[in-house]
Amino acid sequence: MNKSFTPYNRILMGPGPSNVHPQVLKALSKPALGHLDPQFIELMDEIKSLLKYTFKTENEATFVLSGPGSLGMEACLVNLVQSGDKVIVCVGGYFANRMTQIVEKIGGHVVVVKETWGRAIDPQKLEDTLKQNPDAKVVAFVHAETSTGALSNIKTLAEIVHKFGALVIADTVTSLGAVEIQIDKWQIDASYSCSQKGLSCVAGMSPITFSPRAIDYIKNRKIPVQSWFNDLNLLLSYWNGPGKRAYHHTAPSNQFYGLHEALLLLKEEGIENSWRRHKENSVKLVSRLKDIGLEPLVPENERIPNLLTIKIPDGVDEAKIRMELLKKHNLEIGAGLGELAGKVWRIGLMGYNSNEKMIEFCVNSLKDVIG
Numbered sequence: 001m002n003k004s005f006t007p008y009n010r011i012l013m014g015p016g017p018s019n020v021h022p023q024v025l026k027a028l029s030k031p032a033l034g035h036l037d038p039q040f041i042e043l044m045d046e047i048k049s050l051l052k053y054t055f056k057t058e059n060e061a062t063f064v065l066s067g068p069g070s071l072g073m074e075a076c077l078v079n080l081v082q083s084g085d086k087v088i089v090c091v092g093g094y095f096a097n098r099m100t101q102i103v104e105k106i107g108g109h110v111v112v113v114k115e116t117w118g119r120a121i122d123p124q125k126l127e128d129t130l131k132q133n134p135d136a137k138v139v140a141f142v143h144a145e146t147s148t149g150a151l152s153n154i155k156t157l158a159e160i161v162h163k164f165g166a167l168v169i170a171d172t173v174t175s176l177g178a179v180e181i182q183i184d185k186w187q188i189d190a191s192y193s194c195s196q197k198g199l200s201c202v203a204g205m206s207p208i209t210f211s212p213r214a215i216d217y218i219k220n221r222k223i224p225v226q227s228w229f230n231d232l233n234l235l236l237s238y239w240n241g242p243g244k245r246a247y248h249h250t251a252p253s254n255q256f257y258g259l260h261e262a263l264l265l266l267k268e269e270g271i272e273n274s275w276r277r278h279k280e281n282s283v284k285l286v287s288r289l290k291d292i293g294l295e296p297l298v299p300e301n302e303r304i305p306n307l308l309t310i311k312i313p314d315g316v317d318e319a320k321i322r323m324e325l326l327k328k329h330n331l332e333i334g335a336g337l338g339e340l341a342g343k344v345w346r347i348g349l350m351g352y353n354s355n356e357k358m359i360e361f362c363v364n365s366l367k368d369v370i371g
């Protein structure tokens, strides 16, 4: 006989998903609402306002896509890139590389600023590339490259781009809620994130924001947006404007309750406090890992505070250690991705999990299984 599914209560300390806050789990089980119910529209407006707070923006086009971070990535690119456009992508890891694949599918011409995996993007390299390609329409980069653990200075990168007039797209999938992001001050034209990393919510939602300049650009495109689901003109008729909203797709009401609760928790803590907590706990984790002989891959001032890459010590079977952590301690950490497969572990201290108890638990479990 088939029966109800009962998941293990894992401790999720990989690159995401992270553990869901108990209050968020509770919110998910409330009664469903129709996607055009007046009360649901109110909830959508609340989510927009909480996301503006989280992204530090006044952008009216700030809302959530019903899909994972990758959908947000595609939405930003498909709306701002037209076939034939030149697009500069700063690539120092797996996720930025995915951006280049999407641009190619749209028919854009990709110019790559190549960075070493595990290092922040060098602003000088971007400036040199822009000088050689002043006709680039869009520049895209990843804030926190989860595949390597490197955090780039997107404030500086955006400043450089603005000297050349291109539109700026920033991936904030891992950083939102955990690392300082200033969409308006830093003049980021479009950014997307996810629900299951820094926000401690379930996977499957992508917070997204577009500047008035980006919206203006989209409205005046010559080629229609090459996606139906992600066409911002259609999405905004569901998300924006006073009074009646038009059906676009059936929004997942229960997931939205969860996201709303997660954003509320972040606002209650204060976003600046959350940034500080992630930074402080990252420093503690690094120091405790050094005590047991483990070294971070990324130089100190380029590290993502909520996602640490640790070098695998010589002679250690990294996959075996991860399996033992899972079996013996119910603890999940991440493996290396792409170029760093087999070379690093990835440890997430995200949102709800970024606290001293979790640091001790993780370090003691690692110490136990490595021996």
Ligand SMILES: *Cc1c(COP(=O)(O)O)cnc(C)c1O
Pocket: 016, 068, 069, 070, 071, 073, 095, 142, 144, 145, 146, 147, 171, 173, 174, 194, 203, 204
């Ligand atoms: C996780 C991640 C993504 C993809 O998000 P999904 O929710 O898995 O689709 C994109 N970019 C970065 C930097 C990520 O860490």
